[in-house]
Amino acid sequence: MKYNVDYSAKYLEFILWIFLLVGISSVFISYSFELNSELILSSFWCFIIATFLTSHLSGCGFFSASVVCILAFFFYSMAVPIHHYFYNDYNENGVTFVTTMCVVGLLGQIFGYYAIGKPRFKLIHNGNREAFFGFSILLLGIIILIAAIAGTVGFSAYFNAGYAGRALLKREAGPLELGLYYSIIGYLFMVHSWLYQPSRKRLIVGFFLLSFLLCFVAYVSFLGIRRPSFFMVISFLFIYFLKVKGKVPMLVILTSLFCAFLFGIFASFRQVLSDHGASSALSYVLENFNLAWLDLSASELGAPFRSMLDVNPWFSNSFLWGSSYLDALVNLLPSSLGKFSESLSVKYTHEFFSPEYIAIGGNMGFFPVAEGYLNFGAVGVFLEFFFVGMLIKYLENQAIEKSNVVQVIVYAIMVPWFFFFLRSDLASFSKSFFYSVMPVFFAYGLYCFVKKSRSQHNLIGV
Template identity: 25%
Template sequence: MVQDNPKPMFSRESFFKFIIICLQLTQVTMLSLGLFYVMDKSWVSSFANGNVVISSLLIFQFVWIILSWRWCSQQDYLNLYIIFILACFTFNASHCVLHLFGLLDEGILDNRFSDVSIIQSLYFVLVSFSWLHLGALVGYVNSPRKRERIGYIHLTYSSVRFVSILLIALALPFWFYKYYHILQIIIRGGYFAIYQVDKPTGFAAVDRVLGAFLVPAALFLLATSRDSRVLRWLAIVILLSEILANLFIGRRGYFAMDTIVTLWVWHRSIKKIPVGLVFILGVCALTIFPLIFALRNISGAERLNFGIWITALGYVDNPLVASIKEMGGSLQTLVYTLELVPTARPFAYGGTYFWAMTTLIPNFFWDVHPALSAKAADWLVQTVNPTFAAMGGGYGYSIFAEGYLNFGWLGSILPMFIMGFLISKLLRWESLRFHPAKVGMVASFFSLFIWIARGESMSVVRQLFWYSLFPLLLMVLCDKVFRVVFKESKRYATFGDIAVVKQPNGQRGAKE
């Protein structure tokens, strides 16, 4: 009797992923050991061509992250993890690329800091990236049994659409009021006048809070609109209105993120977008960023003069390089933090992460939320440039600077690993079994979370809960009610793990 060949313990795919994780673990170990040398300023000062070496390693690591993630996840080019890594690299390490190619006339961060501080900061970013990616790779690996369960979600499309339309109807009047008010300020005083007016707090900010539900609701609706042209156009009109409004105001970050997540939802739920089109749109966006920066301080009717836009673009020398240089300036937040902590202030030891979690409590019990007293971005600008802070200005912050602020050099290890692990788990959950509710939730999540590349956890935690998780919870609750009310109705049927509404012609309302 001939026995069948024994089943291999590991498939070729699993073995390949194991090799990639081992390579990443080796990289992490070597870079982490290097921290003991880089922490010593006397050793760093004797490190010949340190900027060039660290910059080259960062570029190599960026390429490795993209390729290894593509190999492990088997996802296509329009991938939210890669977009997140690109954002972190652009804001915290893009000066390395310009420096290596001789596109920075005055050096990294215009030579405002010592070479020792620059090398230490870049190496901290390098180690942080390695631990972040290790966490992402580990989090994406699942056994076949877990793979069957992790992507399960049971929601009717009608529940998702009902809650989305309800939130749109609730948010739309407040959204119009908010942008009418902002445009009035812009026309009178320019972009920075927005930050010089008193912001409402507590119950007075209810209109701003409710108006912010519009974009997440439109993303959920767009994700369910593959079979409905009316719903698709409604979602697109809302999202385009938000994108164009932010473009006119001069808020480049909101303009970019809303555009990216809209394209991703379309790519994931409606129709694949050609990679060439995405590349062209990205280059165009980077090209007009310096133009937006030059024009956003113009007030009055001049903003509506298209000729001024053309003239201003002519004064921008190499718009693509100018955009990357400006965004890469966020590295200064890490450099300042390395220089000021722990001499000017002690380590937070997880304090900023704790206060970030407290922002989940609504601001109804006090005029100013207590967590704002621990905001790292405010501390930094008030310490470095009090005059600029008094004008309402700021330098932002970064995911890496917050890690160092809390745990010093060890902040590049555990916080980054946990963050990468959780990000990959979320993307794994979304990718295994398609459902528009998951697509909408993940799109809303990343449209807010990606700000941590040049911000801090306190700025995103509350928004992540209320504008990504909360709508999904409402849909689950609504779905349970619908199942009770329409329990005996023949208009509802299920297939796979998705319940859908049958159309009058007998076709299903959506395809898995």
């Protein structure tokens, strides 16, 4: 029986690969003969087949990081082409070129997954309880947030400024909200302890975690920003999905889809919410909601693709030959030490957006597909997503095989941060990730070192 199951799985995988290769061939043939509508449909087909192929390779079915990262790439790659297919309101040649490069990136990501392979086994989790560390970091993050606001712009100015006003304040005072990100990771340590190492106080801890999540999302929504809420909610869900091995109840699936819907349309009413409060925002949504809000190609999902359309003239210049990737290392140094080089997202924003838009903190980001092409052409796109795919699959396999706290939390935060990666260039993304996430893991390493030293000291004393 096991032989038959293995044979059927390999046969299905072979069929999916045939379908994917047919789709990719169709994309390149359509591009060569300028069959633009056929190219969009073929690209759509490639992403759908790649999703099924990835779910076959993952250890948690559709509810795994590797699958959702493919879906994220699909959303950002196909939102504008699908819109263009029906309305034909973008540059035809530009859309077909960028869509083709997205398929090249997809192929690189799939090959990266297969270079790592399936998870081999699952070890029994025997880690220590880390709820205390998580709670300490959660509180520390809140203290850092309060201190940053109080020590710079003041609470009155911060909360009364409104959405655009706060963006101006942050532009002058620096990243006031880093404490939010530290609190999120501390919260995830607590979630891991709650799910993987249940205690007698499980119900009380669960109530606290849910209450904090709701309060956090409400506060961040009032500020008019979405990223911290998205980071927390998606990471929480993927710790849960990993724990249940992808066997997710329908209620959780529907709740997750509803959250995704809210995150998608949030930009349409966030300024009203931030400036006038929840009741005004609700009235605004009820009075103004229309189906055009669901076309995210004009906003969230379309921004990276459109950035590559905009910078098409840059492609006629010589390749960067990896210099933007080296800038990612240099830009990790604090800005106070000096501005060594501008990231691609900053160059793009300054060239294509008005000073007034930039003054209120506007930044439409960039697209890693464009960065890969600027560095090495189509080969650069393939290689960038090949290495990203390898990293995603390696971290996923580590979380499935070992399930200790660091692997699980890194796995969980990988999903929202892949979404952020698709809206940026490597230099901007690396700096944001380094200062928003890594300090907590450095602190955890120090915490483990001190705890181990104390344990050894006690043993010697005995």
